[in-house]
Amino acid sequence: MKIESAEFLTSAKNLEDCPRSSLPEVAFIGRSNVGKSSLVNMLTKQKGLAKVSKKPGATKLLNFFTMNKWWNLVDLPGYGYAQVSKGKQSDFNIAVSEYLMGRPQLKLICALVDARFEPTEIDLGFFNWLEECPVPHVMVFTKTDEVQEDVWRRNMEIYRETLDALGLRSVEMIPCSSVERAGRGVLLQYIQGALPKKPKKGSGTGVQLNWLKKG
Ligand SMILES: Nc1nc2c(ncn2[C@@H]2O[C@H](COP(=O)(O)OP(=O)(O)O)[C@@H](O)[C@H]2O)c(=O)[nH]1
Ligand SMILES: [Mg+2]
Incomplete structure (x- = not known):
């Protein structure tokens, strides 16, 4: 899939506050600082589209970006950041889990997950939780440039074995x-495979005038 356009749509505090748009969505989730916003910018080739921060815990909102005027990429707040007060952290977690569970x-x-490290308990806890979620998921290993290839390959392998051992x-x-x-x-290819087919222009999937006339 080629990204021909990418625009910021809106930010939401929680599920209720999410845009009414019925476009299909793909969400990025992971620990604070794992590289979610950087990945949004990398995919769209727009440096400043999503705010990248050296300081973990900066994104507290669900940020929606409309891609190719056809699907929405959603940059979610990071989970498991200890420096944010416990109350605030659980507010994010509630907003994120409601969105992941309740957005048709x-x-x-x-x-x-960060490719530099072996599985962390917080990430494994999240994958365990994800098991209950009806939406399919894919794992993205970020920051592979930071370590030798054999290191991130080994970490991927350990993840695979650990998830397997946990029955996930x-x-x-x-x-x-x-x-x-x-x-x-x-x-991008994986995302394309998960999205419904884009209706062709002029294929009559908009307002069904003929049907309306008959009625
Ligand atoms: N070396 C390297 N650094 C990255 C990469 N992705 C993100 N970062 C850095 O990691 C930090 C957090 O990135 P950000 O995208 O804001 O993470 P988020 O909190 O998950 O949205 C920033 O300092 C980024 O520059 C990557 O692929 N390679
Ligand atoms: Mg971010």
């Missing part, structure tokens, strides 16, 4: 680097 147009969850779903794992723009094509 959500077609794919991209769960980001085995899903596709895609290595990415926003700095080197690695993994862009593979991830």
Whole structure:
């Protein structure tokens, strides 16, 4: 899939506050600082579209971006950031889990983990929770440029074995680097496969005038 346009749509505090748009959605989720916003910018080739921060815990809202005027990419607040007060952290978690569980147009969850490290308890806890979620997910390993290839490959392998040992779903794992723009094509292709087919222009999927006349 080629990204021909990408525009910021809106920010939402929680599920209720989400846009009424019925476009299919793909969400990015992961720990604070894992590289969600950088990946939005890498995919869209727009440096400042999503706000990247050195300080973890900056994104507190669900940020919607409309891609190719046809689907929405949703940059979710990071989970598991200890420096944010406990109350605030659980507010984010409630907003995020309600969105992931209760948004019918959500077609794919991209769960980001840091390729530099072995599985963390917080991430495993999230994957365990995800098992209850009806939406399919894919794992994206970020920041592969930061370590040697054998290191991130090994970490992917350990993740695979650990999830397996916990009896959790085995899903596709895609290595990415926003700095080197690695993994862009593979991830976009995966996203395309998860989205419904885009209706062709003029194929009559808009307002059904003929039907209305007959009625
Ligand atoms: N080396 C490297 N750094 C990255 C990559 N992606 C993100 N970062 C850095 O990680 C930090 C957090 O990134 P951000 O996208 O804001 O993470 P978010 O909190 O998950 O949205 C920033 O300092 C980014 O520059 C990557 O692929 N490679
Ligand atoms: Mg962010």
